[in-house]
Amino acid sequence: xxxxxxxxxxxxxxxxxxxxxxxxxxxxxxxxxxxxxxxxxxxxxxxxxxxxxxxxxxxxxxxxxxxxxxxxxxxxxxxxxxxxxxxxxxxxxxxxxxxxxxxxxxxxxxxxxxxxxxxxxxxxxxxxxxxxxxxxxxxxxxxxxxxxxxxxxxxxxxxxxxxxxxxxxxxxxxxxxxxxxxxxxxxxxxxxxxxxxxxxxxxxxxxxxxxxxxxxxxxxxxxxxxxxxxxxxxxxxxxxxxxxxxxxx
Amino acid sequence: xxxxxxxxxxxxxxxxxxxxxxxxxxxxxxxxxxxxxxxxxxxxxxxxxxxxxxxxxxxxxxxxxxxxxxxxxxxxxxxxxxxxxxxxxxxxxxxxxxxxxxxxxxxxxxxxxxxxxxxxxxxxxxxxxxxxxxxxxxxxxxxxxxxxxxxxxxxxxxxxxxxxxxxxxxxxxxxxxxxxxxxxxxxxxxxxxxxxxxxxxxxxxxxxxxxxxxxxxxxxxxxxxxxxxxxxxxxxxxxxxxxxxxxxxxxxxxxxxxxxxxxxxxxxxxxx
Amino acid sequence: xxxxxxxxxxxxxxxxxxxxxxxxxxxxxxxxxxxxxxxxxxxxxxxxxxxxxxxxxxxxxxxxxxxxxxxxxxxxxxxxxxxxxxxxxxxxxxxxxxxxxxxxxxxxxxxxxxxxxxxxxxxxxxxxxxxxxxxxxxxxxxxxxxxxxxxxxxxxxxxxxxxxxxxxxxxxxxxxxxxxxxxxxxxxxxxxxxxxxxxxxxxxxxxxxxxxxxxxxxxxxxx
Numbered sequence: 149x150x151x152x153x154x155x156x157x158x159x160x161x162x163x164x165x166x167x168x169x170x171x172x173x174x175x176x177x178x179x180x181x182x183x184x185x186x187x188x189x190x191x192x193x194x195x196x197x198x199x200x201x202x203x204x205x206x207x208x209x210x211x212x213x214x215x216x217x218x219x220x221x222x223x224x225x226x227x228x229x230x231x232x233x234x235x236x237x238x239x240x241x242x243x244x245x246x247x248x249x250x251x252x253x254x255x256x257x258x259x260x261x262x263x264x265x266x267x268x269x270x271x272x273x274x275x276x277x278x279x280x281x282x283x284x285x286x287x288x289x290x291x292x293x294x295x296x297x298x299x300x301x302x303x304x305x306x307x308x309x310x311x312x313x314x315x316x317x318x319x320x321x322x323x324x325x326x327x328x329x330x331x332x333x334x335x336x337x338x339x340x341x342x343x344x345x346x347x348x349x350x351x352x353x354x355x356x357x358x359x360x361x362x363x364x365x366x367x368x369x370x371x372x373x374x375x376x377x378x379x380x381x382x383x384x385x386x387x388x389x390x391x392x393x394x395x396x397x
Numbered sequence: 398x399x400x401x402x403x404x405x406x407x408x409x410x411x412x413x414x415x416x417x418x419x420x421x422x423x424x425x426x427x428x429x430x431x432x433x434x435x436x437x438x439x440x441x442x443x444x445x446x447x448x449x450x451x452x453x454x455x456x457x458x459x460x461x462x463x464x465x466x467x468x469x470x471x472x473x474x475x476x477x478x479x480x481x482x483x484x485x486x487x488x489x490x491x492x493x494x495x496x497x498x499x500x501x502x503x504x505x506x507x508x509x510x511x512x513x514x515x516x517x518x519x520x521x522x523x524x525x526x527x528x529x530x531x532x533x534x535x536x537x538x539x540x541x542x543x544x545x546x547x548x549x550x551x552x553x554x555x556x557x558x559x560x561x562x563x564x565x566x567x568x569x570x571x572x573x574x575x576x577x578x579x580x581x582x583x584x585x586x587x588x589x590x591x592x593x594x595x596x597x598x599x600x601x602x603x604x605x606x607x608x609x610x611x612x613x614x615x616x617x618x619x620x621x622x623x624x625x626x627x628x629x630x631x632x633x634x635x636x637x638x639x640x641x642x643x644x645x646x647x648x649x650x651x652x653x654x655x656x657x658x659x660x661x662x663x664x665x666x667x668x669x
Numbered sequence: 670x671x672x673x674x675x676x677x678x679x680x681x682x683x684x685x686x687x688x689x690x691x692x693x694x695x696x697x698x699x700x701x702x703x704x705x706x707x708x709x710x711x712x713x714x715x716x717x718x719x720x721x722x723x724x725x726x727x728x729x730x731x732x733x734x735x736x737x738x739x740x741x742x743x744x745x746x747x748x749x750x751x752x753x754x755x756x757x758x759x760x761x762x763x764x765x766x767x768x769x770x771x772x773x774x775x776x777x778x779x780x781x782x783x784x785x786x787x788x789x790x791x792x793x794x795x796x797x798x799x800x801x802x803x804x805x806x807x808x809x810x811x812x813x814x815x816x817x818x819x820x821x822x823x824x825x826x827x828x829x830x831x832x833x834x835x836x837x838x839x840x841x842x843x844x845x846x847x848x849x850x851x852x853x854x855x856x857x858x859x860x861x862x863x864x865x866x867x868x869x870x871x872x873x874x875x876x877x878x879x880x881x882x883x884x885x886x887x888x889x890x891x892x
Contacts, residue, residue, distance in 0.1 A: 565823065
């Protein structure tokens, strides 16, 4: 299936790129965790990466984020390998399992630092707004060391509110330690991102909120099951329907 | 609609290529495959060991019995027939280690990294020998067990560089990371060695109170040169033999799970 | 090199050190205590102390710098900040340079300031103190740069502290020789400019090469 970008005539607005995993193999230490992974993540999609402990979910996320090179195969963003793509660096938000917050900084300072390092808007007003989005209004000046585990996770996730462009979000256990309110906020933020054409690759031991506010069941997201991949069973399942990316300007 | 790769059933053995018989044409990369290196080294190591023993016997005999007595230093000078070749080897092996480690890192060649790891302990040993023979030479000549002259001091610093490399690769559990980190350290070391050597010479000339220069080996008669040459070749051969044996052991350690390694081990057990 | 990343990391590290001022002052305290041990160990005879003073000050500065190296990257590794910093491929160089610069500002510069005081304690004549000062201004950045390579190579290892000392000290020997040589030259009535120029050249070479090596080592450690 040809990548979307090459099908776009000059007159239409260009779509955000797709993430393609081509025959990817992942190694940890001396062991090959899995091989032969082929997958494409189109704009507006969410892919839920599943698998048992130690199966390689975090390792795969790190490969996608470009922190390590895959043992075999390629990971492409807009058909350019991610480790060599400046565009990918602008489009990527990677929220790891660890929060990446320094204990001695305030919430606002820690968030501003992360934003600055990744070339995002680090103006005080924007940082305040991002923290408020995740329910941390009034806690901008609190040192990270005094925040609970859940609140720290929220500060770490507030980076997502500073990334309005439709890029790739790679999230490792984002729902960890979040309470119900924060979980709902994260869902809203993810939905907004997908509506703008962004894509999401995340791991989570379970995906909360399979019903929306009105009580209707939400379609099950697309999943990639590493346990099945290694065992040779079909690995991808779930809805193929995609939240339509905004195609008009 | 989506790319679905047919499911696979086992983790592929990426050493399948080395199960095939040796190719008829040798190329640069022929022995970069661990299995072929293992077999080649297994044949060469005993031959090198034998050569080392014969060369050493010849060299030592000439050096200790045939070469004439030195006018100024008497019989003691004969220790240079061990000291100088061993010191040369220690420096040469460091450069070789850095070279192979760099190849292993930049070209992602496993065998090269294994070679670098195999060279390091031998290089450190030669450095120790150089220091020991240097000290043994100094004792009867100058009356002290150690002298801080430029060459001995540089040799001591070289020993520290070797120890740093060995300590670093031993401390890292992940073999790939250990190989790469070791390569980086070795390259940094190799680049620094000329700077260190120059600065030590500078330091030595600054603090030259007594005229203790170690280095002036006696003017060489031709028999002495022969002895030196034979001992150098003996050290080379010994180094090759030991490095081959060690590299084979590392290869088995790392590749032990693969089919060809199990076959070799089974063959060895059958013969024992 | 990524200027925004450099500035962000450098300023953040300064801010963090300011918030932990007491910990930041530990290397200087070690420096003074260690140098003070020498008279206690070798006797207070002024002639001898004066002779060993430049060497003692330099060696203690070396050790103080090395012992403050392990936390350079380790705390960022532990809380996940290092991963975030290294996401961009060209960021490794900027991060390495910023960390080395911050280390020198926080740990190295105070050593330079304390050195003349120690020189006086050890009986160094006052005309030699400026040279000692200048030699350390040129030499302590070299130590920070080389130490950065060691810290990155040993990132996350158990015995990182001792390993850094073993790995970096041999590489720091030229700086030690030229630095103490400059002071000895003044003591002998000669000009120290030869030694100081060599030290300066060493600083430039390390400034260009060490952050590259440190960046490469960081990427190796995170793979």
